[in-house]
Amino acid sequence: MSNPSLLILPGDGIGPEVMAEVRKIIDWFSAKRDLQFDVSEDLVGGAAYDKHGVPLADETMAKAQEVDAVLLGAVGGPKYDDLDFSVKPERGLLRLRKEMDLYSNLRPAQCFDALADFSSLKKDVVAGLDIMIVRELTSGVYFGEPRGIFEEGNERVGINTQRYTESEIERVARSAFELAMRRNKKLCSMEKANVMESGILWREVVTRVGKDYPEVELSHMYADNGAMQLVRAPKQFDVILTDNLFGDILSDCAAMLTGSLGMLPSASLGAPMANGRPKALYEPVHGSAPDIAGQGKANPIACILSFAMALRYSFDQGAEADRLEAAIEKVLADGVRTADLLAEEGVQPVSTSEMGDAIVAAL
Amino acid sequence: MSNPSLLILPGDGIGPEVMAEVRKIIDWFSAKRDLQFDVSEDLVGGAAYDKHGVPLADETMAKAQEVDAVLLGAVGGPKYDDLDFSVKPERGLLRLRKEMDLYSNLRPAQCFDALADFSSLKKDVVAGLDIMIVRELTSGVYFGEPRGIFEEGNERVGINTQRYTESEIERVARSAFELAMRRNKKLCSMEKANVMESGILWREVVTRVGKDYPEVELSHMYADNGAMQLVRAPKQFDVILTDNLFGDILSDCAAMLTGSLGMLPSASLGAPMANGRPKALYEPVHGSAPDIAGQGKANPIACILSFAMALRYSFDQGAEADRLEAAIEKVLADGVRTADLLAEEGVQPVSTSEMGDAIVAAL
Ligand SMILES: CC(C)[C@H](C(=O)O)[C@@H](O)C(=O)O
Numbered sequence: 054m055s056n057p058s059l060l061i062l063p064g065d066g067i068g069p070e071v072m073a074e075v076r077k078i079i080d081w082f083s084a085k086r087d088l089q090f091d092v093s094e095d096l097v098g099g100a101a102y103d104k105h106g107v108p109l110a111d112e113t114m115a116k117a118q119e120v121d122a123v124l125l126g127a128v129g130g131p132k133y134d135d136l137d138f139s140v141k142p143e144r145g146l147l148r149l150r151k152e153m154d155l156y157s158n159l160r161p162a163q164c165f166d167a168l169a170d171f172s173s174l175k176k177d178v179v180a181g182l183d184i185m186i187v188r189e190l191t192s193g194v195y196f197g198e199p200r201g202i203f204e205e206g207n208e209r210v211g212i213n214t215q216r217y218t219e220s221e222i223e224r225v226a227r228s229a230f231e232l233a234m235r236r237n238k239k240l241c242s243m244e245k246a247n248v249m250e251s252g253i254l255w256r257e258v259v260t261r262v263g264k265d266y267p268e269v270e271l272s273h274m275y276a277d278n279g280a281m282q283l284v285r286a287p288k289q290f291d292v293i294l295t296d297n298l299f300g301d302i303l304s305d306c307a308a309m310l311t312g313s314l315g316m317l318p319s320a321s322l323g324a325p326m327a328n329g330r331p332k333a334l335y336e337p338v339h340g341s342a343p344d345i346a347g348q349g350k351a352n353p354i355a356c357i358l359s360f361a362m363a364l365r366y367s368f369d370q371g372a373e374a375d376r377l378e379a380a381i382e383k384v385l386a387d388g389v390r391t392a393d394l395l396a397e398e399g400v401q402p403v404s405t406s407e408m409g410d411a412i413v414a415a416l
Numbered sequence: 417m418s419n420p421s422l423l424i425l426p427g428d429g430i431g432p433e434v435m436a437e438v439r440k441i442i443d444w445f446s447a448k449r450d451l452q453f454d455v456s457e458d459l460v461g462g463a464a465y466d467k468h469g470v471p472l473a474d475e476t477m478a479k480a481q482e483v484d485a486v487l488l489g490a491v492g493g494p495k496y497d498d499l500d501f502s503v504k505p506e507r508g509l510l511r512l513r514k515e516m517d518l519y520s521n522l523r524p525a526q527c528f529d530a531l532a533d534f535s536s537l538k539k540d541v542v543a544g545l546d547i548m549i550v551r552e553l554t555s556g557v558y559f560g561e562p563r564g565i566f567e568e569g570n571e572r573v574g575i576n577t578q579r580y581t582e583s584e585i586e587r588v589a590r591s592a593f594e595l596a597m598r599r600n601k602k603l604c605s606m607e608k609a610n611v612m613e614s615g616i617l618w619r620e621v622v623t624r625v626g627k628d629y630p631e632v633e634l635s636h637m638y639a640d641n642g643a644m645q646l647v648r649a650p651k652q653f654d655v656i657l658t659d660n661l662f663g664d665i666l667s668d669c670a671a672m673l674t675g676s677l678g679m680l681p682s683a684s685l686g687a688p689m690a691n692g693r694p695k696a697l698y699e700p701v702h703g704s705a706p707d708i709a710g711q712g713k714a715n716p717i718a719c720i721l722s723f724a725m726a727l728r729y730s731f732d733q734g735a736e737a738d739r740l741e742a743a744i745e746k747v748l749a750d751g752v753r754t755a756d757l758l759a760e761e762g763v764q765p766v767s768t769s770e771m772g773d774a775i776v777a778a779l
C-alpha cells in the first residue's frame with residue numbers, strides 16, 4: 054500500500070511560517086513513528102497569483118482532488134486588496150472548498166485552561182468552553198447565482214443570492230447530528246427564519262433530519278440571538294449548526310471568545326472517497342495576519358493542531374493525534390508562549406520556530 | 417400649531433408592560449412641562465394578528481405615515497411560531513420599516529458605568545464603551561427579490577436575494593458620516609467584500625461618500641473580523657456602518673457586550689418630512705422576552721430611553737431629553753434595579769412599574 058498523501062498549501066502572510074513548523078512535526082512522525090506521508094507542496098492565494106496570475110492553478114486544484122488530505126495555511130493580504138474580485142486570494146480557497154465539495158466545516162471554539170486569561174470575557178464565562186460549530190461551506194450566499202454588479206437605470210446594483218436546496222441542508226445537518234452523537238448530544242441550529250425563507254427551509258429540513266437522531270436535543274435560534282447568547286453564556290452550547298455566511302461570522306465570534314484564536318484548528322469535510330475517508334481540507338481558524346508576517350512571531354499551534362485533525366480524520370491515526378495534542382498541552386503547561394499568548398508577567402515570548410522545536414522536543 | 421403626534425405600538429410580550437411606563441413619563445411631561453403630545457395607540461405584531469389576522473393593519477400603517485414619530489415596544493413570541501411567514505409578527509415591523517422608508521437604524525452600544533459589572537466581558541474591556549452602529553434597514557437580503565421556497569427538480573430550494581443599489585448605500589452612508597462628524601469622527605464600514613459583490617459595491621460607495629467628509633477617519637473591515645474585534649476590543653470603534661443583515665447580528669453582539677441590553681434604545685430614521693424632521697420609529701434594542709412577559713419583571717428603561725431619543729430627534733426637545741436621561745441616571749445611581757440589573761448582593765429588585773415610578777419621581 055502506498056503512503057497516505059498530503060498536499061500542503063502554505064498560502065500568504067504567516068501561512069508559510071506556521072507551515073514550516075508543521076513540516077518539523079511531519080518529519081518527526083516519519084523518523085520516530087515510521088509514519089510516512091507523500092507530502093507535496095504548492096501555492097494558493099496571493100502566492101499563487103504572484104506566480105500564475107490566478108489564486109489557484111488548475112494543476113493545484115487537480116492535485117487537491119487526488120490527495121488524501123490538504124493542509125492550508127492562510128490566504129490574503131493588503132497587497133492584493135485592489136485585485137479584481139475574480140482573482141483575489143480568497144477565490145483560491147473558495148475554489149478548493151467548492152470543487153472538493155467540502156460541505157461540512159468543523160470549527161471548534163475551545164478555551165485552553167492555561168489560556169483562559171487571554172479572553173476578553175470573564176474567566177468563569179469561558180473557562181472549560183468547548184463548542185463545535187458546524188458551518189455549511191459550499192453553498193449559500195457565497196456561491197449562489199445571480200451575483201455581480203449590474204447596471205440598473207442610471208445606477209449600479211450589487212447582487213448576491215442566498216440559496217439552499219433541501220439536500221444541501223440535509224447533508225450538513227446529518228454531519229452535525231453525527232458529531233453531536235459523539236459529543237454531548239445537544240445541537241442548536243441558527244438561521245433567520247423570521248426574516249428569510251431560506252431560513253424557514255433550513256429549520257424545516259434540520260427538524261426532519263433530527264427525527265433520525267432522537268437522542269440529540271435539538272433547538273433552533275435566530276442568528277442574531279445566537280450572537281448574543283454566544284457572548285452572554287457560551288457554555289450553554291455544544292454543537293452549533295449554521296449556514297455559510299452566518300457560520301463565517303458566528304464562528305469567528307466564538308473563536309475570539311475563547312482567547313485562544315492562535316490555537317484553533319478547523320476541518321472541512323466532504324463526501325467519502327474510495328478509501329472510505331472524507332475529502333478533507335484542514336486549516337487554522339486564524340487568518341494570514343499580515344501585520345506580523347515575516348517576523349517569526351506567529352503561533353504555529355493552530356496549524357499543528359490542524360495537522361492533528363488530519364491525523365485523526367483522514368489518516369486513521371487517532372492515537373498519534375492524541376500524542377501530538379498531548380505534546381502541545383505539555384509545552385503550554387511548561388509555560389512556553391508565543392507573543393500572542395503572553396499574560397503572565399516576566400515571561401519572554403518564544404519565536405514561531407522555537408515553539409515548533411519545543412513541541413518536537415515534547416514529542 | 418397642533419401638538420406633535422406620537423403613535424404608540426406596544427406589540428407583544430413585555431412590549432405592553434414597558435410601554436405603560438413610557439405613558440407615565442409622557443403624562444409627567446404633559447402635566448409638569450406643558451409638553452402635550454397627540455398620543456394614539458394601536459396594534460402591531462402578534463397582537464395585531466390576533467385581532468386582524470395580519471401583523472399590521474392598513475389603517476395602522478396609514479397612521480404611522482402621518483404621525484411625527486412612532487414608538488414601538490417589541491414583536492414576536494412562541495405563540496406565533498407556526499404562523500405562515502407572510503403573517504408572522506415580524507412582518508408587521510418590517511412593513512413599517514419598509515413603507516416608512518426608515519433606511520438608517522441607529523443602535524447605540526453603550527456601557528452604563530453603574531452596570532459595567534453585568535457584562536460577560538472583563539470590566540476594563542467594556543467600561544466607558546460608547547459605540548453607535550448605523551444599520552441599513554430597508555434593503556439587502558431582508559427585502560430583495562426573488563425570494564421564497566421553490567420547487568427545483570425533485571426537491572425544494574430556499575432563496576433570498578441580497579441587493580443594494582448605489583443610492584441605497586449612499587444615503588445610509590451619508591447619515592453615518594453625519595453622525596460621525598457629531599461624535600469622534602471615526603467610521604468603520606463592515607461587509608464581506610472579499611466574498612460578495614454587493615460588499616464590493618458597498619465599499620466603493622462608502623469610500624466615495626467619505627470624500628465629502630475628509631475629517632472623518634474611514635476604515636473598512638470584513639464583517640467576520642468585525643465580530644471578532646467587537647469581542648476583543650470594542651472600544652477601538654466609534655461609528656460602525658453596515659448593511660441590514662450584518663447589522664442585525666453585529667448590533668446584537670455589540671449590545672450584549674455592554675451588559676446593558678435592557679437599557680439600549682434605537683432610532684430608525686427616514687427622509688425628512690414637510691416639517692424638516694425625519695420620519696422616525698423608536699424602539700428598544702431588546703426583544704419581546706416571552707419568558708418573562710406578564711410578570712412585571714421587565715426593565716422599562718430601554719423603551720423610556722427610546723422615547724428620550726424621540727424627544728431629541730423628532731420633537732426638537734433636546735433639553736427635555738437630557739432631563740429624562742439624567743433622571744434615569746439618578747435612579748440607577750440610587751441603586752434602583754430591575755431583576756436584569758442585579759449584581760450587588762442583597763439588593764431587592766423592583767418591578768417594571770416601580771422602576772417607572774422611580775424615574776417619574778426623579779424627574
Ligand atoms: C478568507 C475568507 C474567504 C473566508 C470566508 O469568508 O469563508 C474566511 O473568513 C473563513 O472564515 O474561512
Ligand SMILES: CC(C)[C@H](C(=O)O)[C@@H](O)C(=O)O
Nearest residue numbers: 247248277492506509510664
Ligand atoms: C424582529 C426582527 C425582524 C428584527 C430584525 O431581524 O431586524 C430584530 O431582530 C431587530 O434586530 O430589530
